[in-house]
Amino acid sequence: MTQNQATLFFLAEYGVTAVILLFCYFRKNFLDIRRGISRKTCLKRLPFVVLAAVLGIACMTGIYLLRWGRETTIIALGVVQLLxxxxxxxxxxASWIQRYQVYPRGKELVTVVILMYAVADLFMPGGIKYAVLVVGTALALGIPNQWK
Known part of the structure; x- marks a missing residue:
């Protein structure tokens, strides 16, 4: 996979995520981004994020160890990584958007944080992306439940 193809793949991931979040805007469910959530609810969602990452990595490891053909392995790894x-x-x-809404300028702040994460993921070393991830999550957990 060339660098341009990898960048397009990452952009596709963010595009699919944006479409799902847009659908969450119009549906009433736990990811309804129109309403805010408490710090406790945001904290309860983080283990599911970690679980999804661990399951994805385990699936990719299993696919690699199965020793399928080169093309089949690359396609399977790409599908698992995308999902x-x-x-x-x-x-x-969605958790960040819901949590940052407590802050008066939360919508603008969460937009900047998500765009910083996407730009760091696409164009910067991995350490910067994870630093933005940690700071964004810490900021979401650090905002008080009610703003006065």
């Missing part, structure tokens, strides 16, 4: 990333990003970004 894992979309699931993690949807749950995490």
């Amino acid at each position: 894992m990333t979309v699931a993690i990003d949807t749950l995490l970004f």
Whole structure:
């Protein structure tokens, strides 16, 4: 996979995540991004993000160890990575959007944090992406439940 193809693949992941979040805007469910959530609810969702990451990595390891043909392995790894990333990003970004809404300028702040994460994922070393991920989550958990 060339660098341009990898970048397009990452953009597709973010595009699918954005479409799912848009659908969550119009449906009443636990990811309804129109309403805010408490710190406790945000904290309860983080284990599901970690679980999705661990399951995805375990599936990719299993696919690699099965020793299928080169093309089949690459396609299977790409599908698992796409599903894992979309699931993690949807749950995490929806939680951030819902949590940041407590803050008066929360919608603008969460937009900047998500765009910083996407730009760091696409164009910067991995350490910067994970730093933005940790800071964004810590900020979401650090915002008080009610803003006065």
